[in-house]
Amino acid sequence: MAREKRRAFRGWTYWGKGVPGFGDPQAKLLILGLAPGAHGSNRTGRMFTGDRSGDFLYAALHKAGFANQPTALHRDDELELRNAYIVAACRCAPPDNKPLPGEILQCRSFLEQELDILKPKALLALGKIAWDAYLDILKARGVIASRAAYRFAHGAEATPPGDGPRLFGVFHPSQQNTSTGKVNLAMYAKVLQGVQRFLK
Numbered sequence: 001m002a003r004e005k006r007r008a009f010r011g012w013t014y015w016g017k018g019v020p021g022f023g024d025p026q027a028k029l030l031i032l033g034l035a036p037g038a039h040g041s042n043r044t045g046r047m048f049t050g051d052r053s054g055d056f057l058y059a060a061l062h063k064a065g066f067a068n069q070p071t072a073l074h075r076d077d078e079l080e081l082r083n084a085y086i087v088a089a090c091r092c093a094p095p096d097n098k099p100l101p102g103e104i105l106q107c108r109s110f111l112e113q114e115l116d117i118l119k120p121k122a123l124l125a126l127g128k129i130a131w132d133a134y135l136d137i138l139k140a141r142g143v144i145a146s147r148a149a150y151r152f153a154h155g156a157e158a159t160p161p162g163d164g165p166r167l168f169g170v171f172h173p174s175q176q177n178t179s180t181g182k183v184n185l186a187m188y189a190k191v192l193q194g195v196q197r198f199l200k
Contacts, residue, residue, distance in 0.1 A: 014043045018092050018107075021114055022047045023085030028199050029066065030120040030165065032111070032130040034172060035090035035099045042093035046075045047086040052175040057126075060173075060185055064192035083199065087114055089133035097174075104133055112137055115164075122195050123165040127172030128152040134167065135160075154183065155191055168195055 019036040036042045040051025048054035049072040058079070062070035066084040071077070090099035091107045111133070125131035131152040138144045143162045150158045156169035170191050171183040178184070 016042060018110075019045060019047055019088065020091075021085055021087040021110075023081035024083055025085070025118075027081070027083050027085035027118060028121040029084040029124060029195060030115065030118055030122070031061075031084055031086045031124045031126065032134060033086065033088040033126045034129050035088050035097065036093045037097065038093045041088075044074050046072070047088060048072060048173075049077075049079075050074065052178070053173045056173040056178050056185070056188075060188040060192060063185070063189060064196060066192070085114070085118060085120070087111060089130050099129070104129070108133070108137065108140075120165045122168060122198055124168045124170065124191075124195060125152070126170060127174075128169075130172075131156075131167070131169050138162075138164065154187060157194070166198060 019041045033048065036047070037051040037053060040054055041047055041049055044050040048057050054072045058067055058072045059070040061067040061081070061084065066082055068080045068082065069078070072079050089104050089107065089111060091110060094100070094103060115137070123134060125134060132147060135144065135147040135150055138160055139146065143164070144160055150160065150167070152169050154169065154171045158167040160167065168191060170188060171177050173183065
C-alpha cells in the first residue's frame with residue numbers, strides 16, 4: 001500500500017508498516033478504529049492522521065475535550081489526546097480499506113495487550129467491525145458466549161459482564177459516512193458527551 005502513492009503525497013516517504021496506538025497512557029477511554037487509511041495513517045504513521053476520517057474524528061474529540069487541537073496533519077504537529085487512547089483492530093493498511101477476518105485475528109494480540117495495560121473504563125468502537133473485534137476478544141476469553149446480545153448501532157451502549165470497559169458505538173468517521181450525512185459532528189458530540197458523563 002505504501003508504494004502506490006497519491007499524486008498529492010508523491011514527495012512523502014510513507015510510514016508503510018504497522019501503525020501503533022497513540023494517546024494518553026493514563027487514558028480511561030480507548031477508541032477502537034478499523035485499520036490505517038492507505039494515504040492517512042499508512043503515510044503518517046499515527047492513527048487517524050492525514051486523511052478525512054481523521055479530520056472529522058479529531059474535530060469531534062477536540063470539541064468533547066479529548067484532544068488539545070482539532071486537526072491531525074502529521075506525527076509532529078503537537079496533537080495531544082486527553083484521557084483517550086486510539087488504536088485499530090487491524091494495524092496495517094488493508095486493500096480497499098476492508099481487512100479480512102484473518103488479518104484482524106492476526107493483530108488481535110496487540111489490542112489485547114493494550115486493553116490489559118490501559119484497563120480503560122470506556123471503549124468507543126468506531127463502526128461495527130471494531131465493535132465486533134472487541135466482542136470477539138471477550139468471547140475468546142470466555143466473558144461472553146456470543147456477540148448476539150450486543151447489537152451495534154450509532155449510539156449503542158453495552159456493559160458486558162466482568163470488569164472490562166463499558167462499550168459505546170458510533171458509525172465509523174469514514175468519508176463515505178460523513179459526506180453522505182449518515183453521520184455528522186452533532187451525532188458524534190451526543191455520544192462523546194455520554195462518554196464524558198460516564199467517565200466522570
